[in-house]
Amino acid sequence: MSNNRTGPFWVDNPLWSSQLRRLIALAGRGGADLIEASSAVADVASGDHHGWYAAFHELAVRLEADGEAVTKTHPIAARDVLWRSSMYHRNAAAFLMPSDRRSLESLDGRRRTFRAAAELHPVPIEPVDIPFAGGDLPGYFCSPNRATGSEAPAVIVIGGTDGAAEEMYFAVGRALCDRGYAVLVFDGPGQGEALRRGVVARPDFEVAVSACVDQLRGRADVDPDRIGLIGHSLGGYYAARAAARERRLRATVVCSGPFDFGGTVAARIEQAPPDDPGVAFLTRLYTEITGTTSVAEALAVLADFHVRDLAVDIRAPLLAAYGEDDPLVGVANGERLVAAAGSTDKELMVFRSGRPGSTHCQQDAPVVAEYPIGNWIEEHV
Numbered sequence: 515m516s517n518n519r520t521g522p523f524w525v526d527n528p529l530w531s532s533q534l535r536r537l538i539a540l541a542g543r544g545g546a547d548l549i550e551a552s553s554a555v556a557d558v559a560s561g562d563h564h565g566w567y568a569a570f571h572e573l574a575v576r577l578e579a580d581g582e583a584v585t586k587t588h589p590i591a592a593r594d595v596l597w598r599s600s601m602y603h604r605n606a607a608a609f610l611m612p613s614d615r616r617s618l619e620s621l622d623g624r625r626r627t628f629r630a631a632a633e634l635h636p637v638p639i640e641p642v643d644i645p646f647a648g649g650d651l652p653g654y655f656c657s658p659n660r661a662t663g664s665e666a667p668a669v670i671v672i673g674g675t676d677g678a679a680e681e682m683y684f685a686v687g688r689a690l691c692d693r694g695y696a697v698l699v700f701d702g703p704g705q706g707e708a709l710r711r712g713v714v715a716r717p718d719f720e721v722a723v724s725a726c727v728d729q730l731r732g733r734a735d736v737d738p739d740r741i742g743l744i745g746h747s748l749g750g751y752y753a754a755r756a757a758a759r760e761r762r763l764r765a766t767v768v769c770s771g772p773f774d775f776g777g778t779v780a781a782r783i784e785q786a787p788p789d790d791p792g793v794a795f796l797t798r799l800y801t802e803i804t805g806t807t808s809v810a811e812a813l814a815v816l817a818d819f820h821v822r823d824l825a826v827d828i829r830a831p832l833l834a835a836y837g838e839d840d841p842l843v844g845v846a847n848g849e850r851l852v853a854a855a856g857s858t859d860k861e862l863m864v865f866r867s868g869r870p871g872s873t874h875c876q877q878d879a880p881v882v883a884e885y886p887i888g889n890w891i892e893e894h895v
Contacts, residue, residue, distance in 0.1 A: 543880070574600075594631075600624045603621075637658065651702060656687050674746050676705075720759040724756075742895035768834045831894045845862075
């Protein structure tokens with residue numbers, strides 16, 4: 515491979531490397547294939563966002579056609595390639611703004627192929643619309659294979675800034691469903707399909723979580739008193755905030771959640787060189803997800819994205835999972851959260867440097883990380 519790469523990664527481009535690592539780590543749950551994914555961008559020059567999009571878009575479209583061709587004759591094979599197509603559609607738009615035409619087409623693709631695969635999956639995966647603020651939030655309810663009428667404990671899953679309900683199914687949901695949990699993954703305010711529907715990011719994300727709790731408690735196949743919550747990255751902040759406000763949650767897991775997201779973003783923008791491409795990308799993204807028209811307006815909205823004065827209200831069990839090699843949200847965020855939380859049952863789980871799980875949201879090794887995190891959920895939910 516060329517373009518200053520080591521194995522499947524770019525030594526000069528940590529942002530690209532992290533995105534590819536995040537994708538291929540889903541292979542353990544059927545969301546990608548290591549060789550297939552890394553080969554797709556083997557000849558794409560570092561930083562060529564158009565080349566990145568074209569490579570993953572072409573792969574996603576080809577697999578989608580392959581899956582559709584054998585849906586009736588080989589349904590399990592069709593499901594498997596459609597699962598991967600969905601994640602390649604998502605990854606194609608990793609470096610595009612949500613409003614970009616190609617990003618919107620990728621959003622359609624990831625939803626279309628995920629739903630097609632879900633219809634072929636032996637464990638029920640039900641598309642749902644969660645009533646919210648005069649509209650609804652799109653998601654999926656994944657039910658374990660239990661006897662009709664039985665009540666399963668449930669877990670709500672929240673993704674990050676560019677979170678996708680479909681991706682969080684592979685990153686978290688499928689493993690929990692295997693353990694016997696009902697799982698609700700969804701696009702919340704500022705995320706994916708919800709953003710396209712005009713629902714922008716908001717600091718009081720607990721309102722969306724409460725809508726999810728209402729949805730789950732209204733189902734006959736969910737134990738209304740055993741509902742947990744897990745959030746990744748910015749979704750970790752959302753989860754911590756919901757834990758402080760939504761008393762019906764049995765327990766909460768925060769994975770690499772920022773303690774003061776607004777303050778961190780403002781400091782990063784202020785300290786970055788004027789030509790920093792990563793910061794330029796993020797400022798455009800934050801402007802779009804908050805529905806604002808300038809960086810200043812976006813920062814004004816994000817200033818309220820913190821749990822400085824809320825963590826003390828967290829009463830239910832809390833697990834904070836962080837990695838020592840995380841360049842985005844350091845372990846200090848978890849230390850602050852656990853120290854400030856009002857719960858008497860709280861734990862900081864640190865994935866040590868150089869070991870699996872030490873990166874942001876344990877995206878380098880979700881199958882490894884789900885062992886201790888999943889065990890904690892079983893003990894508390």
